[in-house]
Amino acid sequence: MNDEIKVAIVGQPNVGKSSIINALSNAELHVGNFSGVTVEKKEVFLKRDIYDIKMTDLPGIYALNAYTPEEQVAKDFLLNEDYDIILNVVDANTLSRNLIFTMQLLDIHKKTILVLNMVDEIAKKGGSIDKSKIEKLLGIPVILTSAKEKRGVDEIISEIIKLHKIPVAKNKVFYNQKIEQRVEELAKILRKSPHFQSHDVSRFMAIRLLDRDEDAYKMIHDLPIFIEVHNALEKMYKELESEFDEESTTDILANERAAISYNLQMETIDVDEEEGSLSEKLDNFLIHPILGLPIFLFFMWALFQLTFVLGNYPMNIIGAIFSETSSFLADFLPKGIFNSVLTEGILPAVGAIVMFLPNILILFLGLNLLEQTGYMSRAAYLMDGFLKRFGLQGKAFVPLVSGFGCTVPAYMAARTLKNPKDRIITMLVLGFMSCGARLPIYVLLVSAFFANHNPGNVLFLIYISGAFLGLVVAKILRTVLFKGEPEPFVMEMPPYRFPSFKAIGMDLWIKTKMFLKKAGTFIAVAAMAIWFLSSYPVNNKMVQNYNAKIEQTTNIGKKQNLKNELKAKSLEDSYLGSVGKFIQPVFAPLGFDWRLSVAVIAGLSAKEVVVSTLGTLYAMGGASEKSKGLISKIRQNVDFKSAIALIIIIMIYSPCLAAMGTFYAEVPQWAWRIFYTIYPNVVAWLLAFGVYKTLALMGY
Amino acid sequence: MKRISDLEIDEEAVVVKIYAKEPIKGRLLSMGIVKGAKVKIIAHTLARQTWDILSNNTKVALREEEASSIEVKSIYE
Numbered sequence: 001m002n003d004e005i006k007v008a009i010v011g012q013p014n015v016g017k018s019s020i021i022n023a024l025s026n027a028e029l030h031v032g033n034f035s036g037v038t039v040e041k042k043e044v045f046l047k048r049d050i051y052d053i054k055m056t057d058l059p060g061i062y063a064l065n066a067y068t069p070e071e072q073v074a075k076d077f078l079l080n081e082d083y084d085i086i087l088n089v090v091d092a093n094t095l096s097r098n099l100i101f102t103m104q105l106l107d108i109h110k111k112t113i114l115v116l117n118m119v120d121e122i123a124k125k126g127g128s129i130d131k132s133k134i135e136k137l138l139g140i141p142v143i144l145t146s147a148k149e150k151r152g153v154d155e156i157i158s159e160i161i162k163l164h165k166i167p168v169a170k171n172k173v174f175y176n177q178k179i180e181q182r183v184e185e186l187a188k189i190l191r192k193s194p195h196f197q198s199h200d201v202s203r204f205m206a207i208r209l210l211d212r213d214e215d216a217y218k219m220i221h222d223l224p225i226f227i228e229v230h231n232a233l234e235k236m237y238k239e240l241e242s243e244f245d246e247e248s249t250t251d252i253l254a255n256e257r258a259a260i261s262y263n264l265q266m267e268t269i270d271v272d273e274e275e276g277s278l279s280e281k282l283d284n285f286l287i288h289p290i291l292g293l294p295i296f297l298f299f300m301w302a303l304f305q306l307t308f309v310l311g312n313y314p315m316n317i318i319g320a321i322f323s324e325t326s327s328f329l330a331d332f333l334p335k336g337i338f339n340s341v342l343t344e345g346i347l348p349a350v351g352a353i354v355m356f357l358p359n360i361l362i363l364f365l366g367l368n369l370l371e372q373t374g375y376m377s378r379a380a381y382l383m384d385g386f387l388k389r390f391g392l393q394g395k396a397f398v399p400l401v402s403g404f405g406c407t408v409p410a411y412m413a414a415r416t417l418k419n420p421k422d423r424i425i426t427m428l429v430l431g432f433m434s435c436g437a438r439l440p441i442y443v444l445l446v447s448a449f450f451a452n453h454n455p456g457n458v459l460f461l462i463y464i465s466g467a468f469l470g471l472v473v474a475k476i477l478r479t480v481l482f483k484g485e486p487e488p489f490v491m492e493m494p495p496y497r498f499p500s501f502k503a504i505g506m507d508l509w510i511k512t513k514m515f516l517k518k519a520g521t522f523i524a525v526a527a528m529a530i531w532f533l534s535s536y537p538v539n540n541k542m543v544q545n546y547n548a549k550i551e552q553t554t555n556i557g558k559k560q561n562l563k564n565e566l567k568a569k570s571l572e573d574s575y576l577g578s579v580g581k582f583i584q585p586v587f588a589p590l591g592f593d594w595r596l597s598v599a600v601i602a603g604l605s606a607k608e609v610v611v612s613t614l615g616t617l618y619a620m621g622g623a624s625e626k627s628k629g630l631i632s633k634i635r636q637n638v639d640f641k642s643a644i645a646l647i648i649i650i651m652i653y654s655p656c657l658a659a660m661g662t663f664y665a666e667v668p669q670w671a672w673r674i675f676y677t678i679y680p681n682v683v684a685w686l687l688a689f690g691v692y693k694t695l696a697l698m699g700y
Numbered sequence: 701m702k703r704i705s706d707l708e709i710d711e712e713a714v715v716v717k718i719y720a721k722e723p724i725k726g727r728l729l730s731m732g733i734v735k736g737a738k739v740k741i742i743a744h745t746l747a748r749q750t751w752d753i754l755s756n757n758t759k760v761a762l763r764e765e766e767a768s769s770i771e772v773k774s775i776y777e
Contacts (some may be wrong), residue, residue, distance in 0.1 A: 062731065067726065093757050094732075251725070251735075254734060259732040283752075381752060
């Protein structure tokens with residue numbers, strides 16, 4: 001039986017934690033989620049001598065006063081989970097800021113290792129770091145690393161083993177005497193409770209309580225000592241706040257930690273902060289008050305060009321593979337229900353989704369590069385002023401723009417928004433950004449009804465009005481649902497860095513795996529259901545009648561027409577047809593017949609399905625948006641008002657099942673899920689109805 | 701009383717007091733923007749709505765609201 005050592009890897013964002021993990025040799029990486037939340041959890045397993053080392057990479061956290069859900073996850077882990085060693089990664093360039101958090105970690109008084117990363121950048125500036133002095137002052141081992149140059153990384157493992165064998169070192173960091181005195185007093189009261197018997201635990205709790213940590217307060221709230229602790233705390237808050245002339249003890253402790261950290265940096269790191277580093281020079285252009293925005297818009301334009309132009313080639317290949325496979329299997333497998341389900345239901349539907357994988361990967365590669373190089377926060381900085389007017393914040397721009405490609409990665413891109421309120425509002429309006437799959441529907445309707453206009457302009461108008469509507473809805477949601485809430489925007493702008501291709505490759509590989517898994521399970525099941533609903537029940541008598549008629553005619557065109565007619569009739573009698581007729585009253589005020597109603601409902605499975613369903617229902621068979629026949633059929637059967645209403649419905653109503661599934665996976669609260677499922681459809685219908693009636697009044 | 705939002709690009713100053721409420725205050729503190737810290741204005745957008753300030757070798761983007769909640773004094777005082 002090997003000895004297990006559990007290590008928690010902790011650090012502020014942008015310190016290069018993940019590049020350290022990637023640089024560890026012989027490590028096995030597992031990726032999952034922290035239980036109950038969609039925060040990514042990376043675990044690293046290593047074997048060395050007789051030790052099994054398990055390292056958990058916690059989300060980046062600025063301070064124990066948690067602010068974002070990810071920080072809360074990291075904090076909960078540090079406070080409640082069972083682990084042996086804290087591996088605190090800090091950026092040598094911003095040591096004093098990083099150390100403010102390290103002080104909070106040292107309060108826990110666990111075995112701790114300080115990993116000083118990016119020391120190569122200090123060396124490049126001609127600076128020096130006094131490692132043994134930091135060790136002496138903090139009382140913990142320090143390792144100088146450069147993940148980029150793979151320097152010092154493997155030293156971490158031997159240090160972990162070394163530290164594991166010895167007892168935890170004595171605490172070396174103390175606050176001002178006035179604070180320490182209160183900490184000791186409070187700890188004494190806490191030790192009366194069986195929960196805080198040990199000296200370390202009681203001291204840590206006392207500091208957290210003095211820091212006005214709400215989680216710590218909740219922990220003592222139901223204990224018998226609560227009243228005593230509460231009264232002592234109230235007194236101490238008052239006394240300390242007047243002694244230090246500060247508003248809150250939180251500020252007093254923050255100032256203390258900042259002062260200790262600053263002095264420590266001054267004593268141990270000697271580096272000249274040269275003016276005009278590469279980062280500064282780049283920023284002179286990239287966040288220039290006038291040039292910044294056009295440059296940014298150009299980058300976004302280039303990214304989307306790449307996504308769709310480059311993504312088109314593998315997309316066609318994947319599409320061809322799937323259709324070839326299904327037609328091969330259709331002939332190869334014995335005829336029957338299994339054959340039909342597979343080749344007409346599952347394969348085309350899964351294929352239609354997997355086809356988007358290249359686009360999604362290119363988009364994510366681009367977004368990853370923007371994030372890792374540090375440009376993303378500049379983009380947020382540039383867009384913040386504009387988006388603020390609509391109750392959104394700068395970082396929301398990225399998911400919003402991704403939404404024009406595909407809503408699924410856009411929901412995932414919203415993870416970059418750390419504030420839960422900003423995130424939920426952004427995700428709720430993402431559907432208004434018309435995704436690529438809706439394009440064929442627009443093309444079909446625009447060609448049918450706006451033949452005399454420039455179709456490109458009409459399309460552009462559709463996309464722009466969707467986006468604008470989304471921003472207006474965001475504003476409404478912000479004022480109605482989060483009334484009076486502040487919209488804070490405080491964000492670190494990390495220095496520009498060269499991205500790690502290994503890390504990006506790893507991330508894309510994980511995304512691919514998860515995406516394929518979903519396409520193979522969830523979407524396959526949904527496709528099966530749609531296929532079943534549209535194929536049953538079969539009216540055998542009618543099929544026989546038609547087949548006999550088809551046999552009798554020799555005219556190939558007529559044969560095809562009869563086949564299409566049979567298809568349409570069968571569909572009308574199928575469960576899906578019944579559903580269409582059942583829900584038609586809902587759409588009747590918009591002038592939709594049962595066919596349009598079915599197409600709209602079928603579009604919920606995937607937007608591509610709308611065009612193919614219309615093709616089948618208007619008995620064209622194998623129609624595409626370019627098919628002239630379908631265009632004229634639509635023009636004959638649908639009036640102008642209804643067509644506009646249909647465009648509005650398509651623009652606003654719920655996105656496809658895949659997107660909805662992603663939303664559910666990202667947002668665990670049922671209240672939001674239900675709201676998200678209902679409100680776009682209500683808005684879509686009301687708006688479509690309003691426009692339909694207005695057009696009617698105008699005499700169309 | 702001078703606030704960060706009153707400064708010009710490249711101007712330096714020392715933080716005197718932070719008026720922002722929690723949790724923003726805590727966030728600023730954890731990014732090293734504390735009493736006594738030196739800050740330098742790197743950039744602001746055309747409408748002075750968003751600010752980029754440098755403190756302790758860390759660049760932080762702030763909105764006008766947050767920038768005006770931080771009182772500063774000249775580095776020579």
